[in-house]
Amino acid sequence: MKKNSGNSCSPKKAEKQEAFHVIHKLPSGDSPYVRAKYFQLVEKDPEAAIVLFWKAINAGDRVDSALKDMAVVMKQQDRAEEAIEAIKSFRDRCSKQAQESLDNVLIDLYKKCGKLDEQIEMLKQKLRMIGQGEAFNGKPTKTARSHGKKFQVTFKQETSRILGNLGWAYMQQTNYTAAEAVYRKAQQIDPDANKACNLCVCLIKQEKYVEARAVLEDVLQGELLGSDDPKSRNRSEELLKELETYKSSTLSSLGSGTEDAFIGGLDQLMNHWNPVRPRRLPIFEEIISYRDQLAC
Template sequence: MEGGKRRGGGGEKKDLFHVIHKVPAGDSPYVRAKHLQLVEKDPETAIVWFWKAINAGDRVDSALKDMAVVMKQQDRAEEAVEAIKSFRHLCSKQAQESLDNLLIDLYKKCGRVDEQIELLKQKLQMIHHGEAFNGKTTKTARSHGKKFQVSIQQETSRILVAGLWESTLCHGNLGWAYMQKNNYDAAEVVYRKAQTIEPDANKACNLGLCLIKNGQFDEARAVLEEVLHRRFLGSDESKIISRAEELLREIELQPPAVSPLEIGEEIMERLDLVMNDWAPFKSKRLPIFEEISTWRDQITC
């Protein structure tokens, strides 16, 4: 009996060890990799064993995702991107969405903004065609060890722009990506759409910045003043208030707009002659609106 109790106690301690360290039981390549990652704190060797797990077909979904995360932590994001692209075909259909999220995060880390934009737009198209969430209206997500439900509407908002507070679910967003490309026309469209889905003060500030960059100072001022008047969720956050005030000061530093009447009739006549001789009238429609018109229509509610 005593021997049985000792064996039982040893088993309980072993089970407790796995729970505390979040290491799966067993002696497979994947288990060895997780032990190296979480217990021995040896990420480089863990990566080697994650490779072995993938090659052995041992929990490939988890092995590929975990390896990519460890690679990113080791500043090997480019390798992680190539690993996902090369081996995601071995993973289940259920794992593809989380692999996409990882890729978006890795693209952001690598500065590969164009690829990030394309993948984010693909995710929006999947939502539009009802292909996201396996056809359901909600999905179960996990953050800091807790499970909760995410709706299609929330996912759309999250893809468009980051929420008020960056979360583990926010791997990258379309508004941020366009702003990194200095493409403020497209970013403005994204932030406007996001504000119709889940308005908050952070998105309002970003919209205000886009409007400033596009020279729409009066409209930017109106948006930012709404933040200071506490019209949005998060408007009472000190960082948000400071940012709105800073952007308003930036507007005040802009040179005043000059009316064409102040330029003088003679100069205007000369400009007209030069323009007529130089080239026929061309459309002023910005190329960016051609680029984003397709997916903009697709996400219109």
């Protein structure tokens, strides 16, 4: 029996190829982007993957995914600065739907490079977008992925997460007054043990030991999400031991200049959070109310 001529492969071979793509989570085809994913995920050759991602971008081949994936691989190769420039240069070729995920990659890259001012500004920008109803590409929730599993994230959860990241960035700048205010708002929206511990650190740094102890008690009593997590519990117990070393049990205040400067900056940020159209979420009414309380 003669073999079939032509480029078509046998059903068994096609099935095997399809199984290979599924196992390695590869897209189908033989384009530059597909080859880049092959070198990234199968060959474990990041340099070859980066070259092919560049080719995919220049060829207009799945540019949204190619730019984001290339930036992630560059970050893993300690080429974060180059990845930042690539996103800035080529994000205008990407769709509107891809911009939010590119912002998330940029925030991670700024964090990797220690560019705290840029990281903080982008986090504020994301909060403004949520306040104006422009986040999630107009949808009520967005799909996120963690450890290979997909789940839905609400505006409330996303706002708390971003505030937590903003508080952490302020902590890296040793701006504990700003970090405290941001963490308190995050805890009001969607409290969890990890942010509670970070808030406690901010309070300790400002010698507000009584307040810090009260925050820790919520964690140790298991009243917060994640309180039963071993890492959070161990951290809270370590912070409690640190608190017990302090003899002072009274609150001390920072210089008014530091606090006033932050409140002024927070007022300016809140002005940006005022939406240009009546789509503000109820949560941002609470933030503005909180701003007024700080100013008192």
